[in-house]
Amino acid sequence: MTPKISSISRLTSHFMFRLFTLAAILVANPLISQAQRTMRGQWYADASATCTLSPKAGSHPGFGIEAGRYTMTARWSASIKGIVPTGGEFGSLTAGGAWLYRVAATPNRAFGFYCGGGAFLGVDFDEVNSAVKEVISDDSADSSATWTQGEGGTTSHSAFTYGIEPAAELELFFTRKSALVAGLSVPIRLLTRQETLSIRATAGIRINF
Numbered sequence: 001m002t003p004k005i006s007s008i009s010r011l012t013s014h015f016m017f018r019l020f021t022l023a024a025i026l027v028a029n030p031l032i033s034q035a036q037r038t039m040r041g042q043w044y045a046d047a048s049a050t051c052t053l054s055p056k057a058g059s060h061p062g063f064g065i066e067a068g069r070y071t072m073t074a075r076w077s078a079s080i081k082g083i084v085p086t087g088g089e090f091g092s093l094t095a096g097g098a099w100l101y102r103v104a105a106t107p108n109r110a111f112g113f114y115c116g117g118g119a120f121l122g123v124d125f126d127e128v129n130s131a132v133k134e135v136i137s138d139d140s141a142d143s144s145a146t147w148t149q150g151e152g153g154t155t156s157h158s159a160f161t162y163g164i165e166p167a168a169e170l171e172l173f174f175t176r177k178s179a180l181v182a183g184l185s186v187p188i189r190l191l192t193r194q195e196t197l198s199i200r201a202t203a204g205i206r207i208n209f
Contacts, residue, residue, distance in 0.1 A: 037109030037173075038070045038208065046181060048204025050081070053184075055195060060089070064202060074101045075114065083194070085126050090193040092161055094122030100169060112171040121162035124193040163189040169202075177208040 038044075045067045052060040060083045068077030076099045085091030098118025105112040169183035183202045189195070 038075075038112070040070060040072045042070045043209045044068055044070070044075075044206055045209070046204050046206035048181065048202045050083075050200055050202045052195075052198050053201050054199040060084075060091070060194065060198075060200075061086070062091070064204070074099060074116070076100075077118075079120075081120070088126070090124045090126050090159075092122055092124045092192075092194065094120040094161065096120030096122075096165070098165070098167065100167065110173045114169045114171065115167070117164060117166040119162070119164050120187075121160075123158050124161045125158040126193075127157050159191075159193050161189055161192045161194075163187055163192070171206065179206040179208070180204075181206050 046065075048064045048066070050062045050064055051058055062081060062083035064079055064081045066077050066079040068075055076097070078095070078097050080093070080095050082093045083091040096118050097120075098116060100114035100116030103113050103115050165185050165187045167183055167185035169181060171179050171181050173179040181202070181204050185200050185202065186197070187200060188197055
């Protein structure tokens with residue numbers, strides 16, 4: 001592991017540790033019971049940091065931006081997720097959607113546990129500028145290499161990726177409309193230049209409207 005990858009991994013790990021510590025403090029705070037519960041038809045948006053837990057803990061640091069809506073027993077969402085290319089390893093930029101059921105919650109829904117999953121599609125890439133030029137290139141040979149992962153003996157900087165992603169999530173409100181979220185997902189990439197199967201951790205902030 002290069003120093004650059006190690007530094008990014010440490011920063012991601014420290015961020016998630018501090019977020020989980022804050023969540024534990026808030027759970028112990030009796031004022032949490034005053035948080036406003038989620039309601040059917042309520043919209044939300046969130047931002048999060050992510051990293052791989054397995055097969056290589058702390059690798060593939062990334063981010064997620066999500067927007068969605070609550071139902072009586074679940075929530076649905078649309079998201080954009082990115083993974084930073086580091087140390088010669090491919091990153092990715094994907095768009096997807098998910099549906100998660102509320103498995104358990106407190107009566108006021110200040111705390112909730114969700115399980116479900118979704119699907120995604122996008123691009124794996126190793127270098128942003130080269131990948132962008134490759135994707136928008138009019139050269140048929142380059143385009144073919146891009147979307148078929150370098151067939152024909154060419155070396156491409158980008159490749160199509162898609163898959164499904166089972167997930168579980170904890171949601172903890174610390175104000176009337178703001179919540180900490182933490183989750184685990186298992187992206188199964190049916191076409192990729194990363195691991196086909198991995199476990200990823202997510203931690204972030206959610207705002208309800």
